[in-house]
Amino acid sequence: MRPLRSFFLLLCLSLMGLLLAGCAGTRLVDSDVQAFSQLQVLPVPTTYRFERLPSQQAYSAQQDKVEALAREALAKVGLIEDPRAPYFSAQVYARTDRLLAPDYYWYDPFWGGWAGWGSGFYGGISMRFPPPTEYRREVGLILRESASGRVVYETHAQHDGVWSDDLPVFAAMFDAALQGFPTPPAGPRRVNVEIPR
Secondary structure: OHHHHHHHHHHHHHHHHHHHHHHOOEEEEEEEEEEEEOOOOOOOOOEEEEOOOHHHHHOHHHHHHHHHHHHHHHHHOOOEEOOOOOOEEEEEEEEEEEEEOOOOOEEEOOOOEEEOOOOOOOOOOOOOOOOOEEEEEEEEEEEEEOOOOOEEEEEEEEEEEOOOOHHHHHHHHHHHHOOOOOOOOOOOEEEEEEEEO
16 A cells, blocks of 8 residues: 555655746747738937827826837837837737637537537536636737838737736837838748746
8 A cells, every 4th residue: 555655645746846847937828920010210319208099098097018018128129118219100009809729619419519618428528627717819010200200110919828928928028020120021921938937
């Protein structure tokens, strides 16, 4: 009996170690990015100010958070916020949609049709669990020349994932959206950014 107990104790400790290792480290935010640029080089000065749509002004607390994340990403590519003397005006947005996981429904021949989680009973208690919620996020940024109002840069990033913490994921997505600025590759691409767990 003692060897069996030792085996289960070792198994439990191993599983706990794997779970703790999985919780540490980094996670990958893989974003689908597409950017369009009229810029060949960065102008001087590299200054900008944020511009808000009426809907963004109505929800200023949320927009403040989005702009703070965009500000950090813009600083990484050499742009400086200066509302008094901006070369660019920057308009940014971030959005999250909650989705059910794609495998929420499946065909169950014993029940004669499509079933959802927890609907099976085959002589015992079903061990089906609710599927994880999936989040579809999108961020975008538009830069205009302040003097002319001409759009010179537009970029969007989209990411689907199960993490519920919007702000760190949005930050990684803004970094992905600005990768290659001011002359990003043409066409859609996948950009991976690692962030702490």
